[in-house]
Amino acid sequence: MKYCNTVFSGASSEVLSEGMTRAPVVTMPTVVHAAHLKKWIEEPQRIDYLREVFSSTTRFGKLQKVDATVAGRHVYLRFSCSTGDAMGMNMVGKGINTVMADLQQNHFPELRLVSLSGNMCIDKKPSALNWINGRGKSVVAGVTLTGDVVRKVLKTTPAAMAELNVTKNLVGSAMAGSIGGFNAHASNVVTACFLAMGQDPAQNVESSTCITQMELINNGEDLYVSVTMPSIEVGTIGGGTGLPAAKACLSMALGNIPQENPGDGARALARVVAGTVLAGEISLLAALSSGHLISAHMDLNRKPSTTI
Known part of the structure; x- marks a missing residue:
């Protein structure tokens, strides 16, 4: 940068850094499926693929990274994206919605999207996560x-x-x-x-x-x-x-x-x-x-x- x-x-x-975040939460059939999704998402070779899917929805938004957090059968996927001159939450939301649809259709048919925001984004609330990792x-x-x-x-x-x-x-x-x-x-x-x-x-x-x-x-x-x-x-x-x-x-x-x-x-x-x-x-x-x-x-x- x-x-x-x-x-x-x-x-x-x-x-120092920039990246607007959005963190959807999904449910998998078992904890093993949840762990598999986390490992798949965080494999280094996946980011280029995910960036391509995300970029299909925007000219200025760029996917930077994805972090996965598992809680039982639930997986919180925290996407961080650059957004040009926009604050960018709508831009990021649109792109990630497309990414989640692609994951469910082409890779994890058992995946169920619970919410596009699972509160690990984390937006409009105090958070140690934003304090440590940053947002915006x-x-x-x-x-x-x-x-x-x-x-x-x-x-x-x-x-x-x-x-x-x-x-x-x-x-x-x-x-x-x-x-x-x-x-x-x-x-x-x-x-x-x-x-x-x-x-x-x-x-x-x-x-x-x-x-x-x-x-x-x-x-x-x-x-x-x-x-x-x-x-x-x-x-x-x-x-x-x-x-x-x-x-x-x-x-x-x-x-x-x-x-x-x-x-x-x-x-x-x-x-x-x-x-x-x-x-x-x-x-x-x-x-x-x-x-x-x-x-x-x-x-x-x-x-x-x-x-x-």
Whole structure:
């Protein structure tokens, strides 16, 4: 895969991997049949055949891999696919539906498709699977903040922000048993971006999984901040992206980013989302570490009093 880098006024980002997933669940006559299906699907020579069947339904979608999980007589087949500039769930669903029909007709007549989605996709729900393996676009973004900027602009210190990030975002979230919630408020930013740019707001659940890291560098003088987001699910075509307001916002967000090949737009949008989350994490952690969170809300977020 080609790695993609964009710099946002000092912050940089990379798309690490991409793949929209769908995981149908099937039932086989016995556990032995289920094991046979898993072994057959995962044989290295099968992927080219499955890719050919999948590609018969789409110009831009490409099947990347299939993982099979057995639970008794049930087999969950997690397909991962690239989808060009579309978020791609419908594209992937159509292709996999064709693959499942081919499997049943030509290879496993005893196979019974229970559902095109068996919840191992996993869509619109928190999941360790997405946290570990990713879904949609897996993105990392980072920036160096000089000590002068932290003190003069953010009104705190690099050491205070680094300490707070460990105690709140890392240890606090671990003590709460969080899955992918090792951040201050990534969901706030992801939801705003999704609503503005025509994305599926329900996919905020997995798209907001994020770990924020703040590290002292240059002998403790400066601060390096990064966010790692394994499952940002976005597209620049399809769905709500065609609405006038969404099109305008997408144009503003992506106007200066080259989009020469299919998929460049969606990858760029995922990097914009990660870069915006990065800024939001810096803002909130600075406000908390300086003790300005409530005073700022009181000063800036209250309706002015009216006189009669």
